Amino acid sequence: MSKTSDLVRLSRGDVGALELEALARVIEAGYLGMSVEVQAFEKELTDYIGGNREVVCVNTGTSALHLAVQACGIGIGDEVLVPSLTFVASFQAVSATGAKPVACEIDRDTCFLDVRDAEKRITSRTKAIMPVHYASNFEGIEKIYELAAKYNLRVIEDAAHSFGGTHNGKRIGAVGDILCFSFDGIKNITCGEGGAVVTSDQAVAEKVRDARLLGVEKDTEKRFSGQRSWDFDVTEQGWRYHMNDIMAALGRTQLKRFPDFAKKRQEIAKRYQQFFAQYPEIRTLKIDYDNVVPHLFPILIEKGCRDELRDILEENNIQNGTHYKPNHLLTKYKTEYDLPCAEDFYKKVITLPLHTLLTDDQFEKVCNVISKWIGRD
Ligand SMILES: Cc1ncc(COP(=O)(O)O)c(C=O)c1O
Structure with missing residues (x-):
């Protein structure tokens, strides 16, 4: 086993003196x-994202998704379409409500939810579609929104990976039905753990606000004005999913630092993309890193x-990953049908080190080890 100091890490949070001050x-x-x-933090995220949205912060990206599904009134007997290639959190968030996540195929080139496959899986029980911003x-x-409009489905975007990206000149989160971000320890910004639900649907935002605090009605409003809810009512199932001030203080600092983080992440991804373009043995996804901030x-x-x-x-002390084992191959979510693109992707994928503290030497090392392997014969 080599020294930890030589280790090229797959991912890591970038926290230091400013975060210590915030804590x-x-x-x-x-x-x-x-x-x-x-x-x-909620106000700063609202301003940052734009579009005059409701932003409700919670303790994880998984709970953001769970509360979003619940707030749409989805539960036992309902189905939600989800690409199989995602972290198990997307599937667990759906099944936590009693609804069934229905595994769908991905597009080979972008890894986004394959809309034609998704359409085939719609039944009278389908209530929502959960596209995942993979990578x-x-x-x-x-x-996806065209499909949702055709079948009158809610869209809950799993945007755990894509904080800070832009689409058609607007920040991710500025438009769309409901989006959920993750701020866990290695995401584009971190709160240690954390997440947020973003929507323009006031009723959904209201339900998420109450449900994050055990269903205690209007508890958020009281806490934000320095009061406590001693006399309260509860009408719906809630959870202890709220964000706390320690997490939010970290997140506020990270948001200030985010322009530098975004630049660094985009630079690394562009350099990888350029480097691998010379090798037909290696395929990278078709992603526009001028607009995407890669996780x-x-x-x-x-x-x-x-x-x-x-x-x-x-052997060279370079951490790497497999994102992800398709969920339809897991015992809990096993399907009777195959999803060839997701399965093929799983057999071929390696995720490479990408984080804001990756040095030029480490980047070169990763590239050199791979090019040497390609030229091995
Ligand atoms: C695609 C995806 N969805 C949801 C989540 C859940 O986020 P969290 O770890 O904050 O619960 C993750 C976390 O890695 C993820 O990658």
Whole structure:
């Protein structure tokens, strides 16, 4: 095993002195629950995203998705279309409501939900569609909204990867039915853990606000004005999913630093894309890194043994990943049908180190190890 200091990490949060200051501010204030920091973070996110949206912060991206599905009135007996190639969080968020996540195929070139496959899986029970911004990509989203309009479905976008991207000149989150972000430890911005639901639907936002605090009605409004809910009512199932001031203080700092983070992530992805263009053995996704702020960088090994390359990367102390094992291959979500593109992707994918603290030397090392492997014969 090589020294930890040599390790090229797959991903990591970029936190330091400014985040320490933010944490000190909350500790000095002496209130750690959901209060002024969360309120300020929600306002700053609303301004940043644009489009005059409702932003409700929660404790994870998974809970953002769960509450969004629940707020649409979706539950037992209902179905939600989800691309199989996603983190299990998307599927768990649907099944947490009692509804069934229906695994769908992905487009080979972009990994976005294959709209033709999704249409085939619509039944009278289908209530929503959950496109996933895999590797931060959202190319193809218009077709999803056309499908949703045709069948009167809600759209809950799993935008866990795509915070800070822009589409048609607008920030991701500025338009669309409901979007959910993740701010976990390695996302484009981090709160340690965290998430947000973004929508223009006031009724949905209201339901999410109440449900994040155990269903206690109007608890958010009270907390934000320094009061507590001693006399309250509960009419719906809620959860303890709210964001707290420690998380929000981290998030506010990260949001200020985000322009630098975005630039660095986009530069690395463009350099990888350019580097791999010379090798027909390796395929990269068709992603426009002028508009996308990448969370992951997947490559597909089209010729040669993927696992051999993975072993060589590990021998060289380069962390790498598999994003993701398709959910329809998991016992809980097993299907009777195949999804060939998602399965093929799973066999070929390796995700490469991508984070704002990746050095030029580390980047070169990753590229050199892979080019040496390609030229091995
Ligand atoms: C596609 C996708 N959806 C949802 C989530 C869940 O986010 P969180 O980890 O904040 O719960 C993740 C997290 O990695 C994700 O990658």
